[in-house]
Amino acid sequence: MSFMQIKDLSVHYPIRGGFFNTIVDHVYAVDGVTMEFEKGKTYGLVGESGSGKSTTGKAIIGLEKITSGQIFYEGENVTNQQRKRDSAYNRDIQMIFQDSHSSMNPRKRVLDILAEPIRNFMKLSDQEERKRIKELLAIVGMSEDVLLKYPHEFSGGQKQRLGIARAVACNPKMIIADEPVSALDLSVQAQVLNFMKDIQNEYGLTYLFISHDLGVVKHMCDHISIMYKGRFVETGTRHDIYKNPQHIYTNRLLSAIPNIEPETRNERKIIRQKVEENYQQEQHKYYDEHGKVYPLNSISDTHMVAMSGGM
Amino acid sequence: MNTANDLLTIRNLTTSFRIKDTYHAAVDDVSLSLNKNEVLAIVGESGCGKSTLATTVVGLHNEVNTKVSGDIFYNNQNLAKLNEQQFNNLRGNDIGFIFQDPLSALNPLMRISEQIEEGLIYHTKFTKQQRSERVLELLNHVGIANPKRVARQFPHQLSGGMRQRVMIAIALSCKPAILIADEPTTALDVTIQAQILDLLKTLQTETEAGIILITHDLGVVAEMADRVVVMYAGEVVEEAPVKELFNNPKHPYTRSLLNSIPQTHSENERLEVIQGMVPSLINLPREGCRFSGRIPWIDASSHETKPQLHEIAPGHFVRCTCWKHFHFEGEEGGGTV
Numbered sequence: 001m002s003f004m005q006i007k008d009l010s011v012h013y014p015i016r017g018g019f020f021n022t023i024v025d026h027v028y029a030v031d032g033v034t035m036e037f038e039k040g041k042t043y044g045l046v047g048e049s050g051s052g053k054s055t056t057g058k059a060i061i062g063l064e065k066i067t068s069g070q071i072f073y074e075g076e077n078v079t080n081q082q083r084k085r086d087s088a089y090n091r092d093i094q095m096i097f098q099d100s101h102s103s104m105n106p107r108k109r110v111l112d113i114l115a116e117p118i119r120n121f122m123k124l125s126d127q128e129e130r131k132r133i134k135e136l137l138a139i140v141g142m143s144e145d146v147l148l149k150y151p152h153e154f155s156g157g158q159k160q161r162l163g164i165a166r167a168v169a170c171n172p173k174m175i176i177a178d179e180p181v182s183a184l185d186l187s188v189q190a191q192v193l194n195f196m197k198d199i200q201n202e203y204g205l206t207y208l209f210i211s212h213d214l215g216v217v218k219h220m221c222d223h224i225s226i227m228y229k230g231r232f233v234e235t236g237t238r239h240d241i242y243k244n245p246q247h248i249y250t251n252r253l254l255s256a257i258p259n260i261e262p263e264t265r266n267e268r269k270i271i272r273q274k275v276e277e278n279y280q281q282e283q284h285k286y287y288d289e290h291g292k293v294y295p296l297n298s299i300s301d302t303h304m305v306a307m308s309g310g311m
Numbered sequence: 312m313n314t315a316n317d318l319l320t321i322r323n324l325t326t327s328f329r330i331k332d333t334y335h336a337a338v339d340d341v342s343l344s345l346n347k348n349e350v351l352a353i354v355g356e357s358g359c360g361k362s363t364l365a366t367t368v369v370g371l372h373n374e375v376n377t378k379v380s381g382d383i384f385y386n387n388q389n390l391a392k393l394n395e396q397q398f399n400n401l402r403g404n405d406i407g408f409i410f411q412d413p414l415s416a417l418n419p420l421m422r423i424s425e426q427i428e429e430g431l432i433y434h435t436k437f438t439k440q441q442r443s444e445r446v447l448e449l450l451n452h453v454g455i456a457n458p459k460r461v462a463r464q465f466p467h468q469l470s471g472g473m474r475q476r477v478m479i480a481i482a483l484s485c486k487p488a489i490l491i492a493d494e495p496t497t498a499l500d501v502t503i504q505a506q507i508l509d510l511l512k513t514l515q516t517e518t519e520a521g522i523i524l525i526t527h528d529l530g531v532v533a534e535m536a537d538r539v540v541v542m543y544a545g546e547v548v549e550e551a552p553v554k555e556l557f558n559n560p561k562h563p564y565t566r567s568l569l570n571s572i573p574q575t576h577s578e579n580e581r582l583e584v585i586q587g588m589v590p591s592l593i594n595l596p597r598e599g600c601r602f603s604g605r606i607p608w609i610d611a612s613s614h615e616t617k618p619q620l621h622e623i624a625p626g627h628f629v630r631c632t633c634w635k636h637f638h639f640e641g642e643e644g645g646g647t648v
Contacts, residue, residue, distance in 0.1 A: 048500040155588060157588075185356040186356065186568055215530075253501060258505075258530025258531050259574070260529055260574060261533060261557065262533045262554050265533065
């Protein structure tokens with residue numbers, strides 16, 4: 001049973017212009033997105049830059065004002081300003097950012113960075129707080145002598161782990177991870193991904209994993225949604241998306257992933273060019289006259305594709 | 312000097328940066344060669360010296376804080392010994408350079424046409440008319456649909472993929488014999504990345520240029536390269552033709568890297584992690600096998616005291632002898648000898 005539902009979420013930015021700086025049009029950054037989250041699963045959100053995947057994540061956590069749509073958390077409507085600052089929702093949904101460096105205050109020590117969510121949401125004595133912080137460091141595999149260091153003294157992978165430690169400080173139910181490994185080297189990326197899986201298994205966390213890297217998403221996610229221009233073009237289980245992609249856009253994305261088999265690269269290039277040609281020719285079948293993606297239709301229990309009715 | 316097939320030969324190149332009062336080698340005794348009509352990929356994690364190597368070739372380091380030793384032969388010149396004036400004749404004309412971030416590499420105040428023309432003004436005797444024709448031709452060539460309009464635009468008006476195409480057009484403007492591409496697609500989306508890589512490949516076959524492709528993405532390497540050089544901590548640890556490298560990797564570092572790609576794993580399996588971190592320039596162990604610190608379960612006696620590159624198959628070089636005894640942690644010992 002899902003503990004959180006998102007219904008028809010939209011985020012539109014006004015474009016101002018004209019004589020009195022009136023609103024002339026909108027940017028449809030997120031345009032009618034519906035999702036459900038179950039405990040202990042990982043949901044992937046994939047798309048190219050500008051597709052609205054980060055905005056979706058930010059809107060869910062409340063960093064972006066929602067234009068329309070609702071978010072239900074354990075049966076309660078928690079959309080926008082309808083919740084208190086220290087509500088359960090704010091505590092239970094946390095976020096990991098892509099650039100861990102700029103998400104930490106450079107003038108705070110690790111001690112204070114990790115203490116911040118604890119001070120906000122849990123009423124602990126000084127000793128208990130200290131104990132909790134040490135626990136957190138143990139969870140992310142760092143020694144206690146980092147407590148008095150500043151963020152700039154750490155490497156990228158370490159900073160990302162501190163970011164994760166901060167996110168799990170108040171035992172959240174769900175973590176929104178916005179490109180958590182995009183800035184990291186391959187071996188460090190593997191470290192962080194393994195580690196995210198470990199704490200998921202241990203604490204039954206739900207992840208919303210936002211990424212443009214289809215290889216990483218395939219490794220991490222149970223359920224994947226592909227986004228284009230603020231709308232979902234296809235959602236399904238990992239198997240549905242990778243083994244049986246239906247939408248032409250999904251196909252195009254999948255064919256563009258570099259593969260590490262140099263033997264077959266020429267064949268792949270030919271396939272890629274065919275898919276691209278196909279994409280240019282058959283666009284009208286998959287997008288309406290305004291270039292918008294059609295609403296989602298179910299083609300199996302788990303698999304939904306955005307296609308016009310006639311297809 | 313260059314042998315018949317070589318376009319660029321690098322011998323014992325060392326580039327050291329001054330930190331406080333000592334010099335630390337970021338590129339340490341690297342030798343390699345680039346052939347005509349070849350894509351040579353240089354792979355490694357951040358801090359391994361791959362970009363430093365490329366910028367040394369085109370002389371982008373200031374002499375006050377950098378020491379360069381060794382030789383870089385191109386066309387019977389030694390690039391390591393050139394002065395700024397001589398380099399200026401070379402850059403853009405013989406060697407084109409594509410940077411990772413096109414937005415910061417392009418001048419925000421110049422129109423696209425002016426930026427592409429710059430190299431032509433400097434290196435060719437084209438008239439104004441010929442230059443503007445060449446600009447449109449180049450833009451057309453790199454797959455820009457509306458060259459006339461784009462030529463009049465400024466960099467901020469273009470998308471990331473378009474900017475990277477403009478960068479490529481600039482690099483190609485004087486038909487260089489060597490093209491150095493430093494992470495050309497890292498900032499781009501996968502679909503655009505595929506287009507840019509295909510474009511580079513097509514242009515390369517047409518012009519028969521040699522490309523040095525610097526990247527950390529092994530997927531890109533497998534799609535593009537003919538030959539691969541793997542760098543770790545300033546040294547070349549393995550060099551092999553691309554198929555050989557992916558099918559038969561030998562050096563522990565290469566094997567560990569390949570093993571940490573999510574793609575090579577079945578779903579939900581744990582990724583292999585390389586223990587420890589890349590040592591910083593100052594703390595780099597300069598003696599013995601530099602990778603030994605990250606594979607502590609391998610017996611110290613399997614490393615060479617002064618690791619050398621050994622040719623173990625035609626064209627396949629591996630540094631140190633530890634690969635013979637390497638196994639992943641937790642696996643049973645003994646590699647294939």
